[in-house]
Amino acid sequence: MSRVLSATPNRSTIPNIEFIFSVEDRVDDVNANGHPVWVYSRKATEESVWLIPDFGFWSWGHLSNDIGPYYTQAMDKVLATESELSFSEKEKKLVWRGKLSFAPKLRRALLDTARGKKWGDVKELDCSRKANFLSMEDHCRYMFIAHVEGRAYSASLKYRHGCRSVIVAHKLQYIQHHHYLLVPSGPHQNYVEVERDFSDLPEAMEHLLQNPNKAEKIANNNIKTFRERYLTPAAEACYWRELWDGWADVSRRDMGGNEVPGYKRGMRFESFLLLDSGDMLRFSFSE
Structure with missing residues (x-):
């Protein structure tokens, strides 16, 4: 304001x-x-x-070293990272880092589903030791980024939208002001929606990996809708x-x-x- x-x-x-x-x-x-x-x-x-x-x-004070004190600064880091690689050069895996203390059942389901999969790079984050830490801009080196709600909404979604990657999210229970722009299917699809228990995640990932052109289109739609337009200052x-x-x-x-x-x-x-x-x-x- x-x-x-x-x-x-x-x-x-x-x-x-x-x-x-x-x-x-x-x-x-x-x-x-x-x-x-x-x-x-x-x-x-x-x-x-x-x-x-x-x-x-506006700012994310105590996490500023990990994300950046301003949303625009975080996006500057994302753009610098993405200038170095094309979509086809990104790692063909689904990445997620987060704490299980928030919505443990929901987040544990993601870890269990992705465990042992060739396309999975899903790990629990221990902030006290920075175990499995991955910077926000380094998420953009992956083709696919998982999103999971926490205690309620997860504010990390807007940062994930900054990557030219495919956002894979379960059916969301909590609505933020920009969620009406999420399109799960059709020519303007800008993310992939799966069940809350992630039971259909393996099928969704196999489909995306076998259809790289579709995956790239979803990633491009994500950027056009969010980073370049509706999530700008x-x-x-x-x-x-x-x-x-x-x-x-x-x-x-x-x-x-x-x-x-x-x-x-x-x-x-x-x-x-x-x-x-x-x-x-x-x-x-x-x-």
Whole structure:
């Protein structure tokens, strides 16, 4: 939001709004009580919340040595790596690195399915010892990159989209703001979807390996959709502006969609200062 505001020459074009946002991984971690909180991800049934880009588009502080403090810096490293090799020169394997402490059943299923396969380079990551560590840009040296959700969504997907590689992901339970752009089949296919237990992963991998032209087309569609267009800072800024405008429109209307006459925004700062924590909670989630 700060980046968008600083790039807007005429602040009068930005609506005056109030909102509540969460930095938690899941909606059920938030005491929202059905209120329209801004969140990083949601399930399909959690329709009352509004999706915002996750913090990694701005910075990923404590992991900056592994990924890069800025999304654009991570993409610079990816582009430098990919300038050295074509798609056909990439290693014909499926790569994944991650911790099993997040969604252990789901991630263990991937490890078990890929174990012993010629196309498998799937390993558990131990951050304390950097065991099996692989930089984000080195993922791009592989033709195929697996994606697995964690405790909720996995913020690593946007970095994986930066590689001219085929993203192989299970059916996702958590939706982020850019997931509606994922196309699992057809002429515009930009990733490969498999079952959540990865039971059909071997079949999918064999099909991709036997059809390299199709695999390359999926990888190219991935780049065109995400790295070169919808995950750029400019596209993110457009998303924020559209979100603000949409929120400004609906937040001044009642449940029937009618604009509330005489609607006043906010409260005096002096009154806010006198609120204790209990009052603030009731105020934030008042009807």
